[in-house]
Amino acid sequence: MARINTHYDKLAAGYLFPEIGRRTRAFLETHPGVEVMRLGIGNTTEPLTPEVIRGLHEGVDRLAHTDTYSGYGDDSLGEPELREAIAKRYADYGADLDPEEVCIGDGAKADSANIQSIFAVDNIVAVQDPAYPVYVDSNVIAGRTGPASDGQYEGLVYMPCTEENDFFPEVPAGHVDLIYLCSPNNPTGAVAAKAQLEAFVDYARTQRAVIVFDSAYAAFIQDPDLPRSIYEVDGAKECAIEINSFSKEAGFTGVRLGWTIVPKALTCEGSEPGRLHGLWSRRQNTMFNGASNIVQQGGLAALSETGRKECRRLVEYYMRNARVIREGLERIGITVYGGVNAPYIWMRTPGGMSSWDFFDKLLNQAHVVGTPGSGFGPSGEGYFRLSAFGHAQDIERAVASIRHNLTL
């Protein structure tokens, strides 16, 4: 008798983006002809750069000839050339990585959801609150939590990110086993200082815990003093996994390519160095066929000198949008965070409105769609996220509409 994984039933409460879609559609049905401006989703809008396009074409052309054709990779962990290029990039951050520690995947979403599967089901998990929902949902599905009540899952340790702590948490007061950190953070746009990451690395080493560090937005950091990788911290290779992606910095949201670093030095309770690296390799070789060979050529091109220059310009484009949103909101007296070293603006809802009430108000008055903060965790209530991913002229129109039509 087959039975379903009933842990999925616990998820129903937090269905953020479908609910945004439902409310937007309902608004459009009752307001035909009105143009809605979407600043809700972190989806890239600008074309791939010329160097990346060249790399992708090269990837296609290679498949057209017997002598350069390739089928399955030797393993599912990526082309050696690409793994090497990524390891080299970490050398710029002062981190010394063996290219074999870099495991190529099809993006940070899948890897950040799947990484929990190499850890025991009774591990205690801590997450930033608010956070990218995948960390929580993947652990709920795996059975590491009880049911949700008041927006919190039983058994999960929430690390509140609030105005009081500049949206980056203290280390947990008690013991936890797995810690998800995201810096620059989605949704708050906050970036951890090096000393804050050092505190987590110290904690993890003392507790024999493992940090899963999501740096998908590292390329958006403008301040040269802020860490772009957790491996800038001494000792992090013994306690941290890092996940990153080509999605946002190179516009690969549809192309799909990312990487996960599982250092060979990484250990945890009952696991000697090399074991966790081996488990992730095993997991990927069993469950994943490897990123497309064409796409990997595109990734390699993005990491070339020309590619990096072009991608920096892409990041600058979105960061200009972030400044337009931030300054536009500040000008009408809204308290805003983020948007300086990250492509997300995190705003306090005016007058203490609930996140969803503000969603409706912004849609009705300014015809702008954003993302209610409560969808990212209980501490997101009373906040709202606006995304800088969009065409500059659309962002400018949306901000102008907010400034002229939103009553505070």
Ligand SMILES: Cc1ncc(COP(=O)(O)O)c(C=O)c1O
């Ligand atoms: C924090 C964070 N991690 C990972 C992802 C997923 O990225 P990818 O497109 O590489 O799967 C996102 C996407 O929005 C994100 O915000």
